[in-house]
Each structure stands twice: as C-alpha cells, then as structure tokens.
Amino acid sequence: MEKQFYKLISPLNSFIVLSLACLIIYSNTFTSPFIFDGITYIKDNASIRNLSDLNAIWSFYPARSLTFLTFAVNYSLHRLNPQGYHIVNLIIHLCSSLLVWWLAMLIFQTPRMKDKPISRYSVQIAFLSALVFAVHPVQTQAVTYIYQRSTIMVSMFYLLSLCLYVRARLSHANKTSFLLCYAGSLITASLGMFTKETMFTLPVMILLFELCLFKPSEKRNLRYVMPFLIVSLIIPLTLIATKTIYFKQTQILADKHITILPWHYLFTQFKVLITYIRLLFFPINLNLDYDYPISKSLFELPVLISLVVLLIILVIGIRLLRGYPITSPKPLETPHNNMLFLMGFGILWFFITLLPESSVITLNDVINEHRLYLAMPGYALFLTAGLHYLFKRNIKLLTVITLIIIIFYSSLTYFRNIIWQDELSLWSDTVDKSPNKARGYNARGVAYSNKGQYEKAIGDFNAALRIYPKYASAYNNRGDAYNNKGELDKAILDFTRAITINPNYADAYYNRANAYSNKKDYDKVISDYTEVLRINPRDKEAYNNRAVAYFMRKKYNEAREDANKSQDLGYPVNPEFIKLLNKFHSGN
DSSP states (O other), X not given: OHHHHHHHSOHHHXXXXXXXXXXXXXXXXXXXXXXXXXXXXXXXXGGGSOTTOHHHHHHHOGGGHHHHHHHHHHHHHHTTOHHHHHHHHHHHHHHHHHHHHHHHHHHTTSTTTTTSGGGGGHXXXXXXXXXXXXXXXXXXXHHTSGGGHHHHHHXXXXXXHHHHHHHHHHTTTSHHHHHHHHHHHHHHHHHHHTTOGGGGGHHHHHHHHHHHHSOTTOTTHHHHHHHHHHHHTHHHHHHXXXXXXXXXXXXXXXXXXXEOOHHHHHHHHHHHHHHHHHHHHSOOSOOSSOOOOOOOOTTSHHHHHHHHHHHHHHHHHHHHHTTOOTXXXXXXXXXXXXXXXXXXXXXXXXXXXXXXXXXXXXXXXXXXXXXXXXXXXXXXXXXXXXXHHHTTTOHHHHXXXXXXXXHHHXXXXXXXXXXXXXXXXXXXXXXXXXXXXXXXXXXXXXXXXXXXXXXXXXXXXXXXXXXXXXXXHHHHHHHHHHHHHTOHHHHHHHHHHHHHXXXXXXXXXXXXXXXXXXXXXXXXXXXHHHHHHHHOTTOHHHHHHHHHHHHHTTXXXXXXXXXXXXXXXXXXXXXXXXXXXHTSOTTO
C-alpha cells in the first residue's frame, strides 16, 4: 500500500492536488471586498497609484516596500477590483504550500534523516504537511484578508530561502550548485527583509537546521549562518534610518485604546500563545478582532498557568528532538524515534517563528490569527509525524484519520470564507464574538453606511462611542452618516469632535469641508482643505476641491493655482472648469 501511495502522490500529483484544494476552498473569496487595513493601505493609498513612482512606494512604508510594490502592480492592472488582488494572494499561498512540501522532502535528505527507516514515509509526510498548511482554516485571515499579503509573501520568501539553503548544504560537494543555491537563499532572504519584519527570525531558523539536521560539530556551520545574520540587519537599519516605526506609538493598543508596557505585552503573550495552540488543533470560533484581556502581572493565575504549560511544551519539544518519548527517561532505539524528532522540530519551529510578534515588542494588537501563517509549517510537521508515529502499524487507519482531518479543515475554511465575502457579514460575526469592543461596531457601522442603511450605521457608531467615548474614527464615520442623511449641523459637530480628539485627522477635515460646501460656507471649506494639505501636501483631490471653493469666492488666481497643482499631481481636473477659469483675467 505504501508503494501505491508513493506512486499516487508524485510531485506532479502533489502539485495538482494542492492547487485544486486551494482553488476549491478559496473559490468563494474572489469578490470579497477590501476591509480593515486594506481600505487604508490599498484602497485609499495614493502612493501605489503610479507604478513608475518607486520613490512614493518606498517612502510610504520602506520596511514593507516590496509588498506595496505588488499592490501597485495590482492597481495598475485591476484598479480597485478586488478579484485580481485575491488571485495574487491565492497564488502566493499555493507557492508557500508547495515550498512546505519541498522543504519537508529536503529535510528527509539531510544527514540526520537520510538512510533512516523513517525516510520511507517522506512522501506521505511531505505531501500531508503541505496539505494541512494549505487547507487549515486559520490561514483564511492571511490569505483572504488582502492586506495580509505581507504575511503570506514573507512566509513564501522565508520558506524558499530555507529550501535553497538546505539544497545548498546538501550539494556542498558540487561547488557550482552550492554557490547558486546559497546565493539564491541570501537573495530571497534579502527580499523577505523588505516584505515584513517577521523575516528577522530566519537566521535563528537556519541555525536550528544546522544544529539538528547537519553536523553541529563542524566549525564551518557558523560561517554558513553568519551572512544571514548580516542580512537580517536590513530590518532594524531600515526602520531606524527611515523612521518607519515610532516605538511610543506602537505601545498604543488599537483594540483597547490604551498604552501598554512591553512587559505587560509579554505577560499577555503567554496566554496568547496558548490560544494559538488551541486554534491550531481546534480552529473553531475564528475571529477577526479578538477582545483579549491585558495582563499586567506575571503572577496572575492565567499568566502563570500559561507560562508553565509553554515551558512544559518547550521541554517536550527539546526531548523529542533527541528522540525521547514523553514517558521514557531514555531515547527510543527504534526506527520511529525520528518521528519524535520531527514532532520536536515542529514545536521549536512554532516558538521561533512567533518570536517577533509574541515577545516584548509591543504591536497594536496583542493577537491576530494571521500571525500563525508562518508557524503553520511547524504544526503541520508535528501533526503528520505524530499521526505516523501513533498509527505506524495501521496504514489504512492512518489514511482514514488523515482524510477526516483534511476534510474537516477544508470544510471549516470554505465556510469561514463565506463570512469574508461581505464586510457586513464579517463585522457582524466579529461583533457577535467581541461585543465589548468598539472597533467592531465602528467597522460594521461603515459597512451599513456603504449600503445606505444610515440609521443602523448611526446605531453602531453610538455603540462604539459608548464603549470608547474618545473614538475619533467613530465620530468621523457618524458625521459622514449624518451628512449623507442631510443632517449637516449634526455632521459638522461630529467632524469637529473627531478633529478635537485628533488635530491631524485629515479625513475629518475633508468630510467637514464637504459638509460646509453643502452649506455653501466656502471660507470654512477653504480653511479645512488647507488643513488637509498641511497634513498631506500631495493630496491632489484636495487641491482640486479647494480650487472650486476659491472660484466660488471669486478668488480666481488662487483657484487657477490650485487647479494647476492638482493637474501637476495627476488629478483629472474637469476641462470645463479649466475653461471657465481661463475666462477670468488676473485680478478679477
């Protein structure tokens, strides 16, 4: 039966099965809209509108400039049609799944695993690991959420760099092959450094490979790792040189609107890691925006229990790496002790890949499902090796159990993606699961506004403001709903409240200018658009709109100047308006 399985799961068949699996379970996502950060960083992001303006793309977010370059390519091809963006995300996810398969196959060719009895299971374990990675429902937030392309892209580069590194080490006798693969590994590592900051752990992972899969006594091991340590400096140097990250700002939790200290974040992460483990094994009640309690002391009972459990898991992982079963003081002397090794390797993979986002570096959210994307290969290896260890003598039972797990995961993924099809269904699901968080109500209110259901939208904005009375975005969005209803005075009051909370809130100035325009109060319109341009001097539409306001105030020279600036920035100013301006002479 094993020989039949090997023939069935050939490289070509593996590619076909993985492709079909990805296509089927994500087939209902291609029309899913831009949501959450996708609106800010893609839909409303002027810096990706011109593919030839590489400086604008770089300047917007240097540390993730390669990710935004792909968004710029998407925009040049598809504008704001989400289908093209989803197709690219799915292709990247498929590539990562195939790289999980390749990496697993390479692991079985290393000195630690080569010629061991476990190698006869290499095809099954590699294919099933890749399949688990491809269909697991936790992956939906990374794949379906368009902006999280940064997560799936960095994972693709991470996996490809590892594959090329192992390939180089395996072909050390062939100098040409070694140099090509090693150089390729360094190049893909460098590309990953401009994709997302989680690439920073790659040298640690390479060191793990060296110590566990090759000969750790070799003095040249460190020489292989050192260039990757140097490359990893790209991330901190880029962040510092470009001032991309302001660490005081990153200590403000977006989901709690409170300042969090690094050690409070760390204490909370002990609980979060336990939640991540639960989501890997039992991926139910997935949530876009968790309402997660912040822990401020190591001696809180949930924190202590979580820390103890994590330490136990880490110790078990190290023991399994050495071939020890959990209940034995000595390593097993059986052909299957390498199954235990793979399980331990998967556990350490989990901890290493989550280090950047689950340590003392405070991020705006303490928990996000997409952070598990790069940790998933470790879980996939752990699961498939564990199943083979438990059912090694009954291949039929192993096959049945594995198929049940794959079908279960695939079904959960497909139905989770149904919720992602519409922003209203997604945020309603989020509000149901996090009823005491302001952000979900605010986002659902925007979804209602987009559908013209302004009363429901105002109700959600009110709920958000009851939870967090200083929520500038909720005031701005409620003002927009009032403006659409024609209640201009209420709208202006809400925009003003938003600006009072955040004096640099460009959208609120923009919206208030529109409301004043509806009231024909053009002096205030000019004043608000001037504030928009103070915040964003390259806002070409603001120049155009202020030009119209100047024209209505009969300030024709100022209007012509703003119209010219708008055109210079690439905004399609109405030709009739230009003709009208040209009728007036300077000084009129």
